[in-house]
Amino acid sequence: EVQLVESGGGLVQPGGSLRLSCAASGFILSSYAIYWFRQTPGKGLQWVSGISGSGGITAYADSVKGRFTISRDNSQNTVSLQMNSLRAEDTGAYFCAKDLFPHSYSIRGPSDYWGQGTLVTVSS
Amino acid sequence: DIVVTQSPDSLAVSLGERATINCKSSQSLLSTSNNKNYLAWYRQKPGQPPNLLMYWASIRESGVPDRFSGSGSGTDFSLTISSLQAEDVAVYYCQQYYNTPYSFGQGTKVEIK
Numbered sequence: 001e002v003q004l005v006e007s008g009g010g011l012v013q014p015g016g017s018l019r020l021s022c023a024a025s026g027f028i029l030s031s032y033a034i035y036w037f038r039q040t041p042g043k044g045l046q047w048v049s050g051i052s053g054s055g056g057i058t059a060y061a062d063s064v065k066g067r068f069t070i071s072r073d074n075s076q077n078t079v080s081l082q083m084n085s086l087r088a089e090d091t092g093a094y095f096c097a098k099d100l101f102p103h104s105y106s107i108r109g110p111s112d113y114w115g116q117g118t119l120v121t122v123s124s
Numbered sequence: 125d126i127v128v129t130q131s132p133d134s135l136a137v138s139l140g141e142r143a144t145i146n147c148k149s150s151q152s153l154l155s156t157s158n159n160k161n162y163l164a165w166y167r168q169k170p171g172q173p174p175n176l177l178m179y180w181a182s183i184r185e186s187g188v189p190d191r192f193s194g195s196g197s198g199t200d201f202s203l204t205i206s207s208l209q210a211e212d213v214a215v216y217y218c219q220q221y222y223n224t225p226y227s228f229g230q231g232t233k234v235e236i237k
Contacts (some may be wrong), residue, residue, distance in 0.1 A: 044217075044231055100185075114174060
């Protein structure tokens with residue numbers, strides 16, 4: 001059974017850092033791109049970042065570029081999102097999700113399995 | 125960036141009746157290399173993550189009931205629920221995966237009339 005479980009969310013002050021993790025099971029992680037999304041009442045669903053199965057290709061939303069870094073350790077079946085210089089507008093529920101299609105060297109597809117999400121609150 | 129806009133924002137339909145949600149993209153999502161539209165539909169119930177319904181605009185994901193159908197090409201797309209069931213009460217989103225950032229529509233809330 002495919003499972004994705006996020007962890008690492010919490011309350012952090014503006015300017016602080018958090019590292020989110022996505023633990024994957026039930027599929028060959030190295031064969032699939034993984035994405036991070038976030039959801040807020042104000043801006044709805046947003047794509048945040050993506051990483052190819054091999055880890056060689058990454059992409060970011062403009063709003064997080066230069067502050068967030070996505071990485072993966074296929075041997076540990078985990079994908080991480082390092083979030084620095086956090087702002088109030090980064091507050092929301094963060095989800096990791098698996099690409100529908102096998103992509104070792106690409107990030108371009110819809111997401112068929114999602115985790116339950118982890119909540120990030122940036123506030124003083 | 126590609127902007128995706130859904131209409132209407134909310135929709136109330138009687139049980140067993142048809143519901144149609146529209147999705148418009150600011151640029152074409154049709155790839156000339158493979159003749160596919162890079163458009164997906166999701167359903168999100170309260171307290172749950174989104175659930176993939178359709179991809180390539182009109183291909184039903186495994187396990188999705190056939191009362192769901194997707195249509196359209198280029199910049200204009202639709203999701204139709206042919207006979208609304210109680211379990212279809214949710215917020216529906218379209219998403220383009222043609223170019224990063226892979227943007228979503230603002231969502232359409234479907235309720236029972």
